[in-house]
Amino acid sequence: MTNIQALFERIAPLYDRLNDQLSFGLHHVWKQMAVDWLELPAGATALDLCCGTGDLSRVLARRVGRQGRVVGLDFAAAPLAIARQRSYHYPQIEWLQGDALAVPFGDQTFQGITIGYGLRNVADIPQALREMFRLLVPGGRAAILDFSHPQTPVLQQFQQWYLQQWVVPTARQYGLAAEYDYLWPSIQAFPTPPTLWRLIQQAGFESVKHYPLLGGLMAITIAQK
Numbered sequence: 001m002t003n004i005q006a007l008f009e010r011i012a013p014l015y016d017r018l019n020d021q022l023s024f025g026l027h028h029v030w031k032q033m034a035v036d037w038l039e040l041p042a043g044a045t046a047l048d049l050c051c052g053t054g055d056l057s058r059v060l061a062r063r064v065g066r067q068g069r070v071v072g073l074d075f076a077a078a079p080l081a082i083a084r085q086r087s088y089h090y091p092q093i094e095w096l097q098g099d100a101l102a103v104p105f106g107d108q109t110f111q112g113i114t115i116g117y118g119l120r121n122v123a124d125i126p127q128a129l130r131e132m133f134r135l136l137v138p139g140g141r142a143a144i145l146d147f148s149h150p151q152t153p154v155l156q157q158f159q160q161w162y163l164q165q166w167v168v169p170t171a172r173q174y175g176l177a178a179e180y181d182y183l184w185p186s187i188q189a190f191p192t193p194p195t196l197w198r199l200i201q202q203a204g205f206e207s208v209k210h211y212p213l214l215g216g217l218m219a220i221t222i223a224q225k
């Protein structure tokens with residue numbers, strides 16, 4: 001088990017509650033936007049990579065409907081177990097424990113892919129992007145939702161302050177300070193938007209559209225094959 005997998009195994013029981021509390025529920029809005037911008041038709045087949053507890057998988061399921069198909073894939077068992085518990089009324093979702101760097105489906109299987117707060121956590125970003133390209137049908141889209149790099153020094157300082165002075169102390173109340181302390185350095189190590197767009201194009205995608213949220217604290221990047 002990798003350190004990242006172990007981290008998400010540990011935080012799984014409190015993950016959703018802390019996300020709601022620490023983003024004042026806004027992460028649900030961002031996830032809905034990511035799926036809306038895939039513009040999937042009813043009946044489509046979609047993949048939620050690094051699905052965790054399944055938030056984006058359930059948004060995809062509502063979008064593609066009962067005739068559609070959604071696969072939620074994650075390599076950690078604990079968040080997947082919560083995802084299954086929370087999704088009994090979504091029969092169109094299939095849950096799979098697997099690696100986003102080696103997805104067990106054939107080329108051109110999916111019309112849309114989401115990866116919410118996952119790309120920053122995988123061990124090999126270019127490989128994850130290559131897998132997403134391979135798995136999409138021609139013209140298919142991937143929506144990458146994650147933290148990003150704010151455009152102004154003030155927002156950059158706010159992002160660091162909020163994470164280190166509010167998020168980590170809040171997590172400490174649940175014994176998860178070390179796990180949430182990972183956030184800030186992981187964001188610092190995450191490619192800047194121009195670098196991410198280049199990696200997406202190098203993976204083969206034809207077009208990349210970038211949408212900063214909250215001045216760049218977060219971002220949704222839409223890559224089209």
Ligand SMILES: C/C(=C\Cc1cc(O)c2ccccc2c1O)CCC[C@H](C)CCC[C@H](C)CCCC(C)C
Pocket residue numbers: 011015018019020022023024026027117120121159162163167179180182183214217
């Ligand atoms: C859904 C969110 C984060 C998911 C998430 C991603 C990770 O990589 C983690 C790694 C380790 C532990 C936890 C996570 C994790 O939860 C985003 C919302 C939750 C954030 C924790 C809060 C981030 C707040 C923004 C920096 C600023 C928000 C401004 C505010 C809404 C005014």
Ligand SMILES: C[S@@+](CC[C@H](N)C(=O)[O-])C[C@H]1O[C@@H](n2cnc3c(N)ncnc32)[C@H](O)[C@@H]1O
Pocket residue numbers: 004005008049050051052053054055056073074075076079098099100101115116117118121122123
């Ligand atoms: C921050 S959570 C995101 C969960 C969910 N997508 C959301 O938006 O809330 C990141 C997830 O990525 C998973 N993950 C990280 N690397 C992975 C990999 N190589 N393959 C599959 N899952 C991975 C972790 O287990 C964790 O559940």
